[in-house]
Structures are given as structure tokens and as C-alpha cells.
Amino acid sequence: MSESRTTVSLVPPATRRRTGSRPSAKTPGRSWDEPALAPVVLVRGAEPLLTERAVDGVVRLARERDPEVEKVELEGATYTAGQLTVAASPSLFGEAKIVVVRGAESGTEDLVQDVVAYVARPDEETTVVVVHGGGQRGKKMLDAVIRSGAPVLVCDPITRDGEKASFVMNEFKAARRRADADAVRALVDGLGNDLRELASACSQLIADTTGTITEATVDRYYGGRVEATGFRVADAAVAGDPGAAVSLLRHALSTGLDPVPIVAALAVRLRNLAKVAAMRGGGITARDLGMAPWQVDRATKDLRRWTPEGLAAAISAVAQADADVKGEARDPVYAVEKAVLAITQARRG
Known part of the structure; x- marks a missing residue:
């Protein structure tokens, strides 16, 4: 990004009202x-x-x-x-x-x-x-x-992805800016671990861009972030594209990305698939799962190419990779690449 970009205060405008998450049951108010x-x-x-x-x-x-x-x-x-x-x-x-x-x-x-x-x-x-x-x-x-x-x-922490997505959408709404669902997803995927950083990113995009904020806009500013890179690998793996997944993985590792956050991104994507698969039994809503509607829609589309057995195999592969990259294997790079390939094969199965 340019060194001359505008810095925007995180203090919300005076007109903002009712843009946050509602108080939780444990904290009345x-x-x-x-x-x-x-x-x-x-x-x-x-x-x-x-x-x-x-x-x-x-x-x-x-x-x-x-x-x-x-x-x-x-x-x-x-x-x-x-x-x-x-x-x-x-x-x-x-x-x-x-x-x-x-x-x-x-x-x-x-x-x-x-x-x-x-x-x-x-x-x-x-x-x-x-x-x-x-x-x-x-x-x-x-x-x-x-x-x-x-x-x-x-002021309880915002922890669920659905709540983070609502927070991002309300940041843009307060500034009278439009952002499409993919842009919101990219921001939550890439910067959702820190609410202050997420808010700062929204402010920066509002200040430095015009028109509708798209996924391409977010990628231009924050595509190199560790979390975002990990989710790109996960997206390709879940889509069953071994060539793209391995290429993205090797590029990420060559630029210094640690295997641990990549495995975490794989786990999040598969966990969302498993959550949405559980909804098929009825009685469970996206709100219950802590997911935004766009996350549910995306997982639902992905699940059309997944079998319960394949999903179980992919989750097992990621669980093993998580243990491997945290000390149980001598070569964590090989462990995460093995997991990525296992996911692509499980999806096609």
C-alpha cells in the first residue's frame, strides 16, 4: 500500500446507532x-x-x-x-x-x-x-x-464469524458505502482474529477507495496477509483443485508463512462444511452455528461435491496435520502439503 494513504479514526460517526452485536444472555444491558x-x-x-x-x-x-x-x-x-x-x-x-x-x-x-x-x-x-x-x-x-x-x-468480544461479518457490514453502512458479500467474507477471513484491525481495515478501505468495495478491492489491500493466504489454500483444497492448492501453499511457505495458520484455515473451512451438513437434519439455524448467511450459502454449494465419508476423511487429515505441525512430525511443511492433497482427494471421492 502507498505510504501516503489516509488514516481514518476508529471512532464511529455521530450518526451511528444500533450497529453492533446485541448483548449476550450472560451480560444484560x-x-x-x-x-x-x-x-x-x-x-x-x-x-x-x-x-x-x-x-x-x-x-x-x-x-x-x-x-x-x-x-x-x-x-x-x-x-x-x-x-x-x-x-x-x-x-x-x-x-x-x-x-x-x-x-x-x-x-x-x-x-x-x-x-x-x-x-x-x-x-x-x-x-x-x-x-x-x-x-x-x-x-x-x-x-x-x-x-x-x-x-x-x-462490550462483549465479537467471536463468531457471523457477528464479525455483521460488524464489517455495519462499518460500511455507517459510512454510507456498499460492500459485496465476497468482500465482507475476505475481510473476516483475512483479519477477523483482531476486531481493532478489522475496523481499521474497513476505515482504510472507506478512505482510500470509491464505489462498491469488492473482493478484488480487499485482495489488493490485504491479499498478502497471513490469514488471507491460508484461506486461499483452503478454498482451493475444498474445491478439489490440487494444482492450485499446492501452488498457493508452496508460494505461501516460500514467502515465510508458517504451516500452523494454514492448517488452522483448512480446519475452519472444513468445520463450516460440517456445521452446515448438520443443518440438514433440521432444527438448527445459521444463527445457532454462529455463521453469516453468505457462509452458509457458500458451504451449501461446496457440500454438493462432498460425501459424508469424504468430509470425515478430510477432517481426520487436518486433525493429523494439526498435531504434526505443532511438534509431532519432523517436517511440518510435508505434513501440511500431505493434508492439502488429502482434502482434494477426499472431495473428489
Whole structure:
């Protein structure tokens, strides 16, 4: 990519609403992208990018209400008694305040005691945002905030491919850009292991391209990524094309790609086939499987050339390759090539 490309902030535009995944059953509350103003707001979850966006959303609302609002930040791990009281107190000239307490999951006992006391009698002119990275540490504080009726913005990690695809589509939708299903798939396949990197890629494509974002567009920018290369090998193997699969594999290995992520990509593709095959019995939906509709459609087409026996053989070959490349074989390169050829042969069988 060119060194002069535009860098785009990851902070979502002010118009964004309801573009994230819904809160999970284990973490009650509202989505991270549905900010609300209240004397106390709890931002809870282990996904750093989403917690940042949730806080930014609350700050944005506070500044829409009062452009002169003063923002104060406190750190839970270094908090000392009384800091919250001082930070939340009206300023000398009466400006509104928003206090962000970060890292509450690592907070001191002083922080727990001060937050519990504060939520019982909060200042109505101040917004205190408590950011908790998940877990049960500081439970007394969490319980007090939740019992007070404060809004809870949920920032659980986005782990399922279907949720990642929805995240990508909503990034483009928020920027009023179109992206086809293959482009979304390519981004999730290539960069889906890190949500921040996925969001950054979306921002970069929005800034540097025009028109509909296609798979070719994504390939031009991110085709050399480790994960994307592994999925190309997997696509060719699942399609039953040994020549293309081995050629792609050898090229990837010659450029320094480790066999481990290639085997992981093979496993993901075959796992999706097995999941969709299980849907044929009825009672299981794409949502249950954590897959996007385009992933189900693609796997369904692939399965037309696969038998249950062939799929089982391919999965066994990849399981053996996984063990081999992680230490059970002297030649991991040979192990992954053997697995690729086994998949192509199983597909044709």
C-alpha cells in the first residue's frame, strides 16, 4: 500500500446507532453503540475497541448537550480515596463534567468504596462513566451501579464469524458505502482474529477507495496477509483443485508463512462444511452455528461435491496435520502439503 494513504479514526460517526452485536444472555444491558446520558453509566465488557467506542458515544452525547463539558479521566489501578468526589464536584465556573473511570476491574478498594458511595447520591449535573473490563472483581461496585438503574453498555468480544461479518457490514453502512458479500467474507477471513484491525481495515478501505468495495478491492489491500493466504489454500483444497492448492501453499511457505495458520484455515473451512451438513437434519439455524448467511450459502454449494465419508476423511487429515505441525512430525511443511492433497482427494471421492 502507498505510504501516503489516509488514516481514518476508529471512532464511529455521530450518526451511528444500533450497529453492533446485541448483548449476550450472560451480560444484560444495552449494546455498546446505544449510548445514554445518566448520572452514572456502566461500560462493561472485555473488547477494548468496543469499550472505547461506548465511552466515546457517551462523551459525544454529553458534548452535544453542553459543548463546554469538562472531561476528567481516572485510572482504577492507581485510584486513591476521594478522587471521584473531587473529580465529580462542580467546577469553579459551574461547567458540566463527565468523569471516566477506566480499568475498574483492576480498581483499588478505595475505588470500590467511593463508587458505591457515589451511586447512592450522584450529582445530577455530572456523568460518571465506570469502565469495567469484565469478570467479577469489584462485584460490590458493579452490583451497586446496576441496582441504581444506571445504563449498562455491553462490550462483549465479537467471536463468531457471523457477528464479525455483521460488524464489517455495519462499518460500511455507517459510512454510507456498499460492500459485496465476497468482500465482507475476505475481510473476516483475512483479519477477523483482531476486531481493532478489522475496523481499521474497513476505515482504510472507506478512505482510500470509491464505489462498491469488492473482493478484488480487499485482495489488493490485504491479499498478502497471513490469514488471507491460508484461506486461499483452503478454498482451493475444498474445491478439489490440487494444482492450485499446492501452488498457493508452496508460494505461501516460500514467502515465510508458517504451516500452523494454514492448517488452522483448512480446519475452519472444513468445520463450516460440517456445521452446515448438520443443518440438514433440521432444527438448527445459521444463527445457532454462529455463521453469516453468505457462509452458509457458500458451504451449501461446496457440500454438493462432498460425501459424508469424504468430509470425515478430510477432517481426520487436518486433525493429523494439526498435531504434526505443532511438534509431532519432523517436517511440518510435508505434513501440511500431505493434508492439502488429502482434502482434494477426499472431495473428489
